Amino acid sequence: xxxxxxxxxxxxxxxxxxxxxYCNSSSVFSSLQWYRQEPGEGPVLLxxxxxxxxxxxxxxxxxxxxxxxxxxxxxITAAQPGDTGLYLCAGGGAGxxxxxxxxxxxxxxxxVHP
Amino acid sequence: xxxxxxxxxxxVLKTGQSMTLQCAQDMNHEYMSWYRQDPGMGLRxxxxxxxxxxxxxxxxxxxxxxxxxxxxxxxxxxxxxxPSQTSVYFCASSSTGNTIYFGEGSWLTVV
Numbered sequence: 001x002x003x004x005x006x007x008x009x010x011x012x013x014x015x016x017x018x019x020x021x022y023c024n025s026s027s028v029f030s031s032l033q034w035y036r037q038e039p040g041e042g043p044v045l046l047x048x049x050x051x052x053x054x055x056x057x058x059x060x061x062x063x064x065x066x067x068x069x070x071x072x073x074x075x076i077t078a079a080q081p082g083d084t085g086l087y088l089c090a091g092g093g094a095g096x097x098x099x100x101x102x103x104x105x106x107x108x109x110x111x112v113h114p
Numbered sequence: 115x116x117x118x119x120x121x122x123x124x125x126v127l128k129t130g131q132s133m134t135l136q137c138a139q140d141m142n143h144e145y146m147s148w149y150r151q152d153p154g155m156g157l158r159x160x161x162x163x164x165x166x167x168x169x170x171x172x173x174x175x176x177x178x179x180x181x182x183x184x185x186x187x188x189x190x191x192x193x194x195x196x197p198s199q200t201s202v203y204f205c206a207s208s209s210t211g212n213t214i215y216f217g218e219g220s221w222l223t224v225v
Contacts, residue, residue, distance in 0.1 A: 009154070033214075042118075042204050042216030043157070088156060099164050100145035100208045101172065104156035 002027040004091055006105030013079055014113050021074045021108045023089035031092040032065050032072040033102065036085050043088055079112045086110075117141065120205050120217035127195040127224045135190040135220050137205030143215075145208045146188040147172070148180065150201040151219075157204065163188055195224045 005024045013019055023032065031050045035043035047056050049065035049072065056063045060083075062075040072089055086109050090102040121136045139146065147162035149172075159172030163182040177199060179191040188207075192199060200223050208214040 004156075006156070040219070042206075042218050044216070045213055048213070090157075100147040100162050100206060100214060101159055102157075102214065104149075104158070106154055106156045 002029070002091060002103045004089055004103055004105040006089055006108055008108060009106060010109050010111075012111045012113070015080055016078050017112075019076050019079055019110070021087055021089075021110075022071070023073065023105050024071045025091065026070065027091070028069050029091035029103075030069070032069070033090045033092070034063055034072070034074050035088040035090060037088060037107075038085050076110075079110075081112045081114050084110055084112050118205055118207050118215050118217035120203075120220050122220060123218070124221045125223070127192070127222065129195060129197060129224060131195050133192050133195065135192075135203055135205075135222070137188045137190065137217060138186050139188075139205075139207040139215070140186065141207060141209070141215070142185060143207040143209045144185070146182065147206045147214075148178070148188070148190045149204045149206065150174065151204060152201050160190065160203075192222075195222075197224045200224045 007022050033048045034046045037043040047063045052067045052069045054065045060077045064073045086107050088107045089105040118139045144165050148160040149157040151157045158174050160178050161180040163169045166185050169180050203220045205217045206214050
């Protein structure tokens with residue numbers, strides 16, 4: 001069974017601060033995805049990384065996939081109250097497409113105070 | 115563009131009752147799946163399907179049945195509801211390329 005350990009579980013910061021969320025596993029994943037989920041809604045895909053060492057940027061968000069494809073990080077620069085939400089990492093299995101099968105981390109609840 | 119539609123949004127069941135959570139997608143996606151979300155545990159895969167007529171078990175399949183008679187629909191059946199099945203259920207669909215689209219969720223309480 002593949003497991004993803006996400007940390008921290010809770011993060012409460014002030015507007016303007018930087019933060020990093022980590023996603024670690026002992027297993028290799030073919031892809032790693034990051035989702036954001038708001039209360040009462042389903043997760044929404046932010047990014048997919050597939051190559052070891054890959055770095056993707058989405059405005060103030062920077063995503064990195066570890067060289068060995070076992071870990072990933074999400075860094076937010078100058079956090080804003082609109083960034084508040086649940087952030088989930090999810091790994092796709094070996095062999096290319098995940099076929100809709102993902103292994104999720106436990107999630108990080110981020111609260112950004114004005 | 116409806117995407118992934120789940121019904122009902124909220125349901126309260128008594129222990130031992132059965133029910134079906136409906137899921138439909140209009141994107142002609144091959145792959146569909148059901149997840150449950152519990153506090154502190156992320157989302158866990160219940161069952162998934164790679165095409166009409168093909169289903170398989172995920173991480174937590176006990177107590178749930180699925181079928182995939184059409185590409186569009188993937189219902190999840192609870193045969194005899196238990197309090198441990200109180201959760202939020204998400205249906206998802208995807209095609210090749212790994213982008214997975216989730217429904218808005220179904221909140222189920224078993225008393």
